[in-house]
Amino acid sequence: MAAFALLCKCTRTPRRAALSNVSLGMGRPVIVEGRNVVKRYGSLLAVNDVDFSILDGEGFGFLGPNGAGKTSVMRMIQRLSPLTSGSIVVDGKTAGVDDRNIKSILGVAPQDESLDDDLTVLQNLTVYADYFGIPSKSALDKAESLLNFFELNAKRDEKIRSLSGGMRRRLLIARALVNDPKILILDEPTTGLDPQARMVIWEKLESLHRQGVTLILTTHYMEEAARLCGRVAIMDMGKIIALGHPATLVEERLGSVAAELHTDEEMADTAGKAMKDLGVTFEKTGSRYLIFHPPDTALEKLKQLGTVTVRRPTLEDLFIHLTGRGLAGGG
Amino acid sequence: MMNFPTHRALKVWKRNFLVYLTHYRPSLVGNIGEPLLYLFAMGYGIGGYLQTMNGMSYTQYIAPGLMVTSAMYSSVFECTFGSYTRMTVQRTYESVISTPVSLADVVLGEILWGTTKALISSSVMALVMMGFGLYTPGAGSLGLFITIAMTGFLFSSAAICFSAVAPSYEFFNYFFTLFIAPMFFLSGVFFPLDNFHEAVRWASLAMPATHSVNLARWFFHGEGGAGLLHSGLFLVAVGTGLAVLATRLVRKRIVI
Ligand SMILES: Nc1ncnc2c1ncn2[C@@H]1O[C@H](COP(=O)(O)OP(=O)(O)O)[C@@H](O)[C@H]1O
Ligand SMILES: [Mg+2]
Numbered sequence: 001m002a003a004f005a006l007l008c009k010c011t012r013t014p015r016r017a018a019l020s021n022v023s024l025g026m027g028r029p030v031i032v033e034g035r036n037v038v039k040r041y042g043s044l045l046a047v048n049d050v051d052f053s054i055l056d057g058e059g060f061g062f063l064g065p066n067g068a069g070k071t072s073v074m075r076m077i078q079r080l081s082p083l084t085s086g087s088i089v090v091d092g093k094t095a096g097v098d099d100r101n102i103k104s105i106l107g108v109a110p111q112d113e114s115l116d117d118d119l120t121v122l123q124n125l126t127v128y129a130d131y132f133g134i135p136s137k138s139a140l141d142k143a144e145s146l147l148n149f150f151e152l153n154a155k156r157d158e159k160i161r162s163l164s165g166g167m168r169r170r171l172l173i174a175r176a177l178v179n180d181p182k183i184l185i186l187d188e189p190t191t192g193l194d195p196q197a198r199m200v201i202w203e204k205l206e207s208l209h210r211q212g213v214t215l216i217l218t219t220h221y222m223e224e225a226a227r228l229c230g231r232v233a234i235m236d237m238g239k240i241i242a243l244g245h246p247a248t249l250v251e252e253r254l255g256s257v258a259a260e261l262h263t264d265e266e267m268a269d270t271a272g273k274a275m276k277d278l279g280v281t282f283e284k285t286g287s288r289y290l291i292f293h294p295p296d297t298a299l300e301k302l303k304q305l306g307t308v309t310v311r312r313p314t315l316e317d318l319f320i321h322l323t324g325r326g327l328a329g330g331g
Numbered sequence: 332m333m334n335f336p337t338h339r340a341l342k343v344w345k346r347n348f349l350v351y352l353t354h355y356r357p358s359l360v361g362n363i364g365e366p367l368l369y370l371f372a373m374g375y376g377i378g379g380y381l382q383t384m385n386g387m388s389y390t391q392y393i394a395p396g397l398m399v400t401s402a403m404y405s406s407v408f409e410c411t412f413g414s415y416t417r418m419t420v421q422r423t424y425e426s427v428i429s430t431p432v433s434l435a436d437v438v439l440g441e442i443l444w445g446t447t448k449a450l451i452s453s454s455v456m457a458l459v460m461m462g463f464g465l466y467t468p469g470a471g472s473l474g475l476f477i478t479i480a481m482t483g484f485l486f487s488s489a490a491i492c493f494s495a496v497a498p499s500y501e502f503f504n505y506f507f508t509l510f511i512a513p514m515f516f517l518s519g520v521f522f523p524l525d526n527f528h529e530a531v532r533w534a535s536l537a538m539p540a541t542h543s544v545n546l547a548r549w550f551f552h553g554e555g556g557a558g559l560l561h562s563g564l565f566l567v568a569v570g571t572g573l574a575v576l577a578t579r580l581v582r583k584r585i586v587i
Pocket of ligand 1: 041
């Protein structure tokens, strides 16, 4: 693990403090800044005038359902996709002007895996390191320490096709680290993995984060956001509709109690009417009513209509509160 | 902006070479088998019924053309099926351009790799022909080498243009039946076009392969060529133009 200290970004040269830095009132400099970012695909408006400031060393999550525009934002930061309008500055370098330098300090794990099927596990890392101009001896050392860290050593000479989904995802993240990136961009790093494989990846990412790497990720898993992100931007239909520390955000908007009411089919309409009469705010998702800020008096009445569960509100609840729709929806 | 290719194109070439090393054996068997087939079927088969062509055996007559068309086929296969797979299915281009290697580097690297495949296949052919006493390396060898390299470069670029607009693998059927096959037969490899209708001759002169064959025949036999400078300039100009076009078309497909 000693060689892995290479990843550590403990000492940072002081960077020019951006204006928003002051307004955010935090000690860390801004490392990725987006202003009025717009992305259109033909007539489709995928990202609709979005601003964001990501701080050096933080874990920042873009959270939202499929089609919200998360990947589009990632690809514009990565300089794979041109902005329709607006500006992005990464580590003081302007997108569209200084793309090669931006790419050299980023590590990216795209949503659609793009590992090189023609190469072995080890070659995937060494060849990628060559693209960054890393000399072959240090590339090999780096690749070996990454294979150790991601527990892929036993597979080093295998082709990609023989790896499990979890291993492929780990290799994808390992590949993103060959150039000791300042910023790691992960687009849905654990989507489609079983809980155990997901847990392994979270542990690795937490460990990297502790070493000072800035994490930018997209997800629609609340738990992932809560674990890895100091701040989340909740996206919907190309807009950022809420921004802040996950728990604080929920607490601020929804307090500390939310209730769920499950009713039978035939009771559903009655329940809906009853809640309107009680004057509580609620959203219906499927056969379930989600009730925000439920007063005790109302809870008593609701118990006559079906099964009531009282619990702490989650980010998912907040999303439903903001949009009237569930996060996981849309396939 | 990153519009001009840099030395990083060689990294893309290196990646392809590394992959080639893992399966070069079956690839070389194809490279050896193909010329043998043509030499026997066309040269000795058809040639057996012919007297001489321009004062040489028919096999000798078609040898230089076979050498350059083999270069053409190698580069075209590499930069259609191979490049298309890397560009789309495997997302190799996308992962490469996530690094300091630019899209222009990727396209040039791919073209240079296609050119290399052309040189490998023609070199194998030259060795087989030497084995049959059909070719003797000499003063023209360097010229032949350059002709093949220009041919490989041009056809790799053309194939990448096609790959960049291809919606699926089936689309390459158009490329092969409408462009490559006619060039194979009408570029003067197997028979001179002097006696054909003027329209055919003009069409033939618009085909890059005709100029490749023209140059190759001269450097191979030291005789027979006319308008060599023209042919050389044609290959360089069209090759460069197609390489620029290939970069534009790939960018249009990948950078969205
Ligand atoms: N290359 C593309 N061409 C056309 N439309 C696209 C393209 N990529 C994404 N979109 C559309 O843009 C919207 C946002 O997509 P995306 O950024 O992938 O969202 P997310 O990552 O949040 O699921 C969606 O409606 C999607 O269909
Ligand atoms: Mg996405």
